[in-house]
Amino acid sequence: MSQNQAEGAVVTVGNKMFGRDWKFHSESDEIIDLDTLPQSSNIRTVEKSIEVVTLDQIVKEIINSEHQTVVTYHGDG
Structure with a gap:
């Protein structure tokens, strides 16, 4: 899409x-x-920041987990 x-x-x-x-x-x-x-150019600029924040949160979830955690990440951008 x-x-x-x-x-x-x-x-x-x-x-x-x-x-x-x-x-x-x-x-x-x-x-x-x-x-x-928002203007399309602003959306494209912010997309990169959103991905970084998302990956940061995934890492925090893994670190704070008391169990072994399997994470699958797919980014098509």
Whole structure:
């Protein structure tokens, strides 16, 4: 799934299932509010940080586990 498809899925599901009024950054014209998706370039920048935070949390879970832990991680990015 491309980034545009993922954003479209978030907007569609949020609007139809949860009665939201989410919109794409490009649709917002000059009005940017809490229902506006971030700009695509900002999403791509933050993705790397999210992966680092996720991997950090996985390591903490392994270290704090009292049992042997098997972790499978798959990142397609």
